[in-house]
Amino acid sequence: MDQAQKHENNKKHALSWIGKFIRPEIKSLSLVMLLAACMTGFALAQPYFTKILIDDGLMAGNMDMVIRFAALIVIMSIVVFGVSGLNRWLYVGLSGRILFRLRQDVYGRLMKLSPEFFGSWRTGDIVSRLDGDVAEVQRFSTDSLLAVVNGSMALIGSLAIMLILSWQLTLIAFALLPLQVIFLRRMRPRVEKGNRQLREKSADVGSFFFETLTSVKFIQSMSGTHHERVRLRKLNHSYLDELLKLQIVNHVTGGIPGLLTGIATALVFIIGGYFVTQGTATIGTLIAFSAYMARATGPVQTFLGLYVAYQRAMVSLVRVQALKNQKIAVKDPIHPVLIGADAQGDIKLDQVSFFYEENRGVQQISLHIRPGEKILITGPSGAGKSTLINLLHRHFDPSSGNISLDGVAYPDLSLKELRSIIAVVDQNTILFHGTVRDNITYGMKDATMEQVIVAAKAARIDDFIQTLPGGYDTPLGERGAQLSGGQKQRLSIARALLMDTYVLILDEATSAVDPETEAEFQEMLDQYFADRTRIIISHHVGAIGNIDRIFSMREGILTEVMT
Secondary structure: OOHHHHHHHHHHHHHHHHHHHHHHHHHHHHHHHHHHHHHHHHHHHHHHHHHHHHHHHHOOOOHHHHHHHHHHHHHHHHHHHHHHHHHHHHHHHHHHHHHHHHHHHHHHHHOOOOHHHHHHOOHHHHHHHHHHHHHHHHHHHHHHHHHHHHHHHHHHHHHHHHHHHOHHHHHHHOOOHHHHHHHHHHHHHHHHHHHHHHHHHHHHHHHHHHHHHOOHHHHHHOOOHHHHHHHHHHHHHHHHHHHHHHHHHHHHHHHHHHHHHHHHHHHHHHHHHHHHHHOOOOHHHHHHHHHHHHHHHHHHHHHHHHHHHHHHHHHHHHHHHHHHOOOOOOOOOOOOEOOHHHOOOOEEEEEEEEEEEOOEEEEEEEEEEOOOOEEEEEOOOOOOHHHHHHHHOOOOOOOEEEEEEOOEEHHHEOHHHHHHHEEEEEOOOOOOOOEHHHHHOOOOOOOOHHHHHHHHHHOOOHHHHHHOOOHHHOEOOHHHOOOOHHHHHHHHHHHHHHHOOOEEEEEOOOOOOOHHHHHHHHHHHHHHOOOOEEEEEOOOHHHOOOOOEEEEEEOOEEEEEOO
16 A cells, blocks of 8 residues: 555544544534525525615615615514524534544543653643644534535525526636636645644644743753743744744635636626626626625635645644554453452562563563562662553553463453552652642542541641641642642552552652651551552662562562562
8 A cells, every 4th residue: 555545544534533523413513504504595685685676676766665675684684693693602512512522532542541652742742732733623624514515505506696697797707716726726735734834833832831831940940941931932933934934825825816706806897887888787787796796706715715724624633643543552351350359469470571662671570469468679760660560550561471460460450440459659749730638539539528537647648738728628739839749749648548459559659758757657558558568669778667578670670689
C-alpha cells in the first residue's frame, strides 16, 4: 500500500470516527435542518414578493397591493426572527453535545495511556489538541452538514427562480464560477500548510505557559524571569509571523472568488439595465434577480469556503488522531478474574524484564513477596526502582516474564481491582483543586467523615487540618501550593490509609519529612498495616524498623541484601 492510499484510508477511518458521534444526534440535527429549510423558504419568497410589490403595486399605482405585500413581508420577517432564534438555540445545544462527546472520547483514550507517553509528549501540545483541534473538527463536522443542506436548498431555489426571471442573466451570473473552483484547488496546499504550522505554533505557546506557570517558584529562585519573558516574546513573534502569513493566504483565497463574484454582479446590472431600457424586463424583475443572485452567491461562496475549511479541519483531525492512535500499553481483560474477598497481597515476579530503551529498565527479576511481609528496596536514582513500581501497578506489562497477585496472572486481573488492592504513595504528591476532604477521599469517594478523620490522624495531619479556616472543607487551591512538602505527603498517606489496601508501596513517600517524623510514620504504618504487604523504597534505611527483607537495585538488577 503506497503512502497516498494509506493517507486516504486513515482519513476515511477518522471521518468514520466522527460519524459515530453525529449519528446519535440525527433526530436533533434533522429538526435543526427542517427549521433552517423553513427559513430558507421564507427567504426565497421575500424577493419575489418585492418584485410584485414594485411591478404590480408601485408601478401600477395600486396602493392596496403595496400595503398587502408590505405587511406580508413584515409578518414573514417576524416569523423568521422567531424560528431562527429557536433554531440557533437547538443548534448550539446539538453542537455542544457533539463537541463534549468528541473531547470525552479523546480524554478517555489519554487516561488509558502509559506514563511513558506523557513523559515524551508536551502537556501543552496535548491540551492544544484536546481543546482547539477537537473544537475545530466538531465545528466543521456539524457546520458543514448544515451549510451543505441549507446552501443546496437556497442555491437550487434561487437558481430556479433566476432562470424563470431571466435565463440570460443567470448564465452571466455564473459564467466566472469555474475560475473560482480552479483557483481554490491551486490554493489548497498553501491553506493546509499554513493551518498546520499555525496549530503547531499555538501548541508551542500553550506548552510554554503550562511549563512556566507550574514552575514559577523554581524560575524565580533561578532568576530566570527575564529569560522566560524573552522566550515568550520569541514564541509570540513566531506565532504572529505564521498568523500573518495565513491571513494573507486566507485573504487571497477568499478575496479572489469575491472579486470574481463582484465582476459577475456588475455584468448582470449592465446587461439587466440594458434589458430594462429596451423594455424586455421590468425594474422589479431586475431588483428581484439581483436579490436572488445574492442569495445564490452566498451558498456558492459557502461551498467554496467549505473547501478551505475542510483542509483546516483535516489538519486538526490528523493532530487529534495522533492522540487517538497512540497504543495502549495495558488493557483490561474481556472476562477478568476477580479476587474479591480472597485478596491477601501475595505478589510473585518470575524472571521479569522490561526496558524503555536500551540499558534502561529492569531485568530478570524473580521475587516472592508474601502476605503481610515488609520489604525495603534501596538503590541509586535511575537504578530501576520506579520502573519496578510501574510494573507492580501495571502501568506497563513486562517484556518478558510474569507477575501474579494472589495466584492470578496480572493480564487476567481487572485493572480497577488490581489498583484497589495495591496502593502507591509517591514522593511527588498529586493534589487536585478541591477541598482537603476531596483530596483525601479521591480513591474512596463514599468514605464517611469519621473514616476520613481516622486516616488523617493516623497520617499525623489532623492537627494541621483543624487549624485551617474551613477544616476539612478548606479549598487547597492549585496543586496544594500553600502546603509544605511534608504536609502534602501526609495527605497522600492519609489517602492511602483510607483506601485500606492489601499492598502498600511507599516510593520515597517520607522524603520531605525529618527523620523523627519518618520514624513516627513507620510506627504508624506498622500499627495500621501490620497484616498487610508493604514495599518501601527509601534511602533512609536507618529510620525504618521491623523490616523482613532488604533488597538493593543496581542497573535494573534486584539483589537481596543479607542482614
